[in-house]
Amino acid sequence: MSAESTRLTWQKSSYSGNEGGACVEVTIDTSVIHIRDSKDVDRPSLSVHAHGWATFVAFAAAG
Numbered sequence: 001m002s003a004e005s006t007r008l009t010w011q012k013s014s015y016s017g018n019e020g021g022a023c024v025e026v027t028i029d030t031s032v033i034h035i036r037d038s039k040d041v042d043r044p045s046l047s048v049h050a051h052g053w054a055t056f057v058a059f060a061a062a063g
Contacts, residue, residue, distance in 0.1 A: 008027040008034060010026070010027045010036065010038075011025060012024075012025050012038055016038075023039070024036065025037075028050075032048070033047070033050060033053040034047050035048070
């Protein structure tokens with residue numbers, strides 16, 4: 001796990017169960033959103049600017 005990953009506080013969706021299914025975790029670092037696979041936290045995370053994340057969430061909610 002990278003030093004960056006260990007200093008961030010990751011959160012899973014409240015809709016995610018504890019069964020270990022296909023979940024993602026997110027964390028916010030200033031204006032950057034980091035996204036990672038909860039099953040493989042040692043892999044690099046995806047980082048997007050807050051505006052890009054808001055656009056994605058709005059699109060997902062509309063669908």
